[in-house]
Amino acid sequence: MVDSDRFRALAIWSRQLESSEFEMARAGIALRSFARGQCIFREGLNFDAWPGIVEGLVKLCHRTPDGREITYTGVHAGGWFGEGTVLKGEPRRYEVVALRDTTLALLDRPTFLWLFEHSVRFNHFLVGQLSERLGQFMGLLENDRLRDPVARVARALATLFNPVLYPEAGSHIVLSQEEVGLLAGISRPVANQSLKALFQAGALKVEYGALTVVDLEQLRRFG
């Protein structure tokens, strides 16, 4: 079982819980590691646990019947996702792929449901999380196809720096241009050009294997 300090560090929502809730939650957590490129959850399987990223980077995507792939969003360290489907016990409507070596924390479904029934603080966290994602997906709906790559990259990055989903993320992230391409659904060279455009617009700084966001508001407006 994870120790208390580790749990507090990897699950920001745990810090809001009362001590009995905290202990219940801690007992329901398991850690699991996945290799880069590995499919973590296949589409259509039932959610038996609520996952959070301890370390690494993951994308949530869907394969259309004609073989195309739509990336819904990326999730990096500190992010928790899929609460809607865990709650309802539905099968996943997307697959989860590790873009780099990744460690997940998994909160088993019975414990998740127990917290849902008993903890007001936990529910506050869930509501904030759900409404934030709803906003993201509405944005996706508006302009999914036919968007220029700069806007796709801007949106992908803006979600990684979303202050509600990642309250303690700084403005810096270790993320290669290839990973940017995978998240935005474009090739690495195009990601390179798009990042350069965003740099010239003053939205971010590009470093070797990493990025720093200078103007998050501007990034948002690109999408």
Add this chain to the structure above:
DNA sequence: ACATTAAATTCGA
């Protein structure tokens, strides 16, 4: 796809 450069790793002293 290829050439260049940064970073990580290995190896010898």
Add this chain to the structure above:
DNA sequence: TCGAATTTAATGT
């Protein structure tokens, strides 16, 4: 343990 040499990874075009 230090630094040069080699290998791997990321970038720019």
